[in-house]
Amino acid sequence: MIPDVNADRLWQSIIDMAEIGPIPGNGNCRMALTPEDTAARALFLRWCQPLGLRHEQDAIGNMFLRRAGTDAAVPAVAFGSHLDTVPTGGRFDGTAGVLAGLEVLRALEDAGLRTKAPLELVNWMNEEGSRFHPAMMGSRVAAGALSLDAALAVTDNAGISVAHALAESGQAGPLSPMPRDWTAWLELHIEQGPVMEETSTDIGIVTGTMHARYFNLTIVGEPSHVGTTAIGRRRDSLAAAAAVILAVEQIALTAEPDGRASATWIENTPNARGNVAHITRLHCDVRHNEAARSVAMEASLRQALSEITARRQVHIDIDPYATFGPILFDAGLGALLRRKANDRQLTTRDMTAAAGHDSVFVAPLCPSAMLFVPSVAGITHNPAEYSTKEQVARGAQVMLDAVLDLAG
Template sequence: MRTPVGIERVNGDRLWSALMEIGRIGETHGGGCRRLALSEEDGRARDLFCRWAREAGCTVTVDAIGNIFARRDGTQRDAPAVAIGSHLDTVPTGGKFDGVYGVMAGLEVMRRLQELGLTTRLPVELVVWTNEEGARFSPMTMGSSVFTGDIALDFALSRHDPSGVSVGEALRRIGHAGEAPVGGRQFTAYLETHVEQGPLLKESGERIGVVTGSFMARYFVATIKGQAAHVGPTLMEQRHDAMVGASALVLEIDRIGRSRGRDGRSNAPHIELFPNVRGVIPEEVRLSCDVRHPDAGEVQAMEAELREACRRIAEERGVSIELEQYFEFGPINCHQSMNELIGETADLLDLPRRDILTVASHDAVPIMEYCPTALFFIPSETGISHNEKEYSTPEHCTDGANVLLNAVLRLAS
């Protein structure tokens, strides 16, 4: 074994091959990926990852929430590890890069260290976090949040998907209800690389986006209540249609975000309708929505506009609207020393870079309160994510993995 010297580079062809191979698990007709958390497809991807990690010389451990830890010991075996990672689960109509790219880049780091016969002073651990997306089980970033203690293990295991399957049951079905305790693993630092999920790096021509902080986001459920009635005999002036009220609110939510220019974000992506029967005027709608902006004051103003819109629409449409906040994140400030590490490493590799804010949460967000953390992006060629057309080039994927490899070597050596 030898100690690392100078700049090392990954095998980009091998990284791309791994991305494409694991992307065939849950592949959709549109070329994307459907690999919901703890589904049969997620289980197969996890099993493949574990096999690859062991072949790369790692020991593999799974904890009680299903987080996977692939460890490569250093000369100081009991020292806190340098951790890297992301997630394998996708949204129902996702692509082949969101989350999984960070895991495969981490795997390529482990493979390259093994191939080069490099030994580090500190251990290196590659983590696959459970249920980052929150598409099947809520809340999102579940595995990383249970790991940090932000969410209780029993609570997370009890969460159910729409068909009534709990997280605990799903873990047992796919054989990833691990025996290791959750938490207690010490990290000297954590690094996560991710596709940008937006167009900014592509537009400006930089190859690496150093995440220095985040937008602020507030999430709500709007419950609109009206009156059920027959759709035929009921006169229009008699109606208290919850769906009409919800429709008006969706338009207002969209207006609020658009009024803030490119920094504004507002969404109404999920709806539940009762009784959802042909022939019956909708009595109740539950609408999930959120507002986001890099300025916390603007988020407060956007929320105030949202609440005023609820009041006005309720009055105009003869319904009631209750707006309940259920989650928020940001604004966060990332660790300056870790930002500098990523920036300096990109400079050593002659990769143009820029500072950037993350608009979405990632597993790196809860980990930021646990240890020094770096999050950095590679460009999205299509400028879109959570979509089958999500795409980053092989060259961009290699760039990010090279930054990850050399940053890990600097931290672990």
């Protein structure tokens, strides 16, 4: 008999985890390798201890919790997500996926069921990329898409390196990051959009992801006095950055509904009231369902930057520091999730993931799939982010049903 997840226990776990790194409005700030993230990891481990799981951790800080199967020679079925958040995050992004995975293991333990294949629950390090870039850092390194040395050398805005943060937080494990012995990977995530709610969909079957291209831009002008320097003589990096931001927005408007573009982070020097800014750094990205269209959006961005450079007499350095996707998830696993949802009389909808997820980097390594649960009003990366107890539990149940099918 297939066990049911405990919706109340799963919900309480989400509420309890949200007590770590709280911010106004019922949100969370647990950026990677901060004391808050470290405390969340410790709580997660305490919850795992009664289940007799084998805990392993690699040198980039990815956490692996394995439940033994009856046949040690069979590759594991893995699932999970991330516990780190953006600075103004909610209680569900990433966290729901990790804790739904924990509930899968708890439900099996309650039922006294042992699968043939081992099961592995994962908490990836620095999925959000809010403190250290690029995003999905832990899964990138584990998949070989980013070298460990390169990742360890990355610094945050305060100049603290990943290597230092790992050592200071005690999160650097002894394992060399590498692909694991997985026969399948599943990730539950909130939708982060309004489509499922608007269409009364219970479970989103994620068939693939957009193709995204990330850029760090450094705009260099000339320092001068705001009172004595005429507008026509200024080489104002901040004003040029404003033009860049509007250009990115126009590229986004042209690309909708299947494309996105955003400028999201800015740093200004000297950032003094009496000075015309002369060094401004900003981050932007372009993404689209079709890789060729994403490349075309980058070309539009570069053309806009060239025009702004000439018009405003500044220099713009372009660092295309990361990409992800497009990825097509395993059709067989998607069909399995769809079937398990239908068996529970739940409605489904095939969807494309517009955001980045660790599954993007796992997918080339083993058959992989994602399932979405609804986000109330489509709000995400916001303290008001919310999914109901029933919505999260439905997703966890579908994942449990699929895991039992896969693991035997």
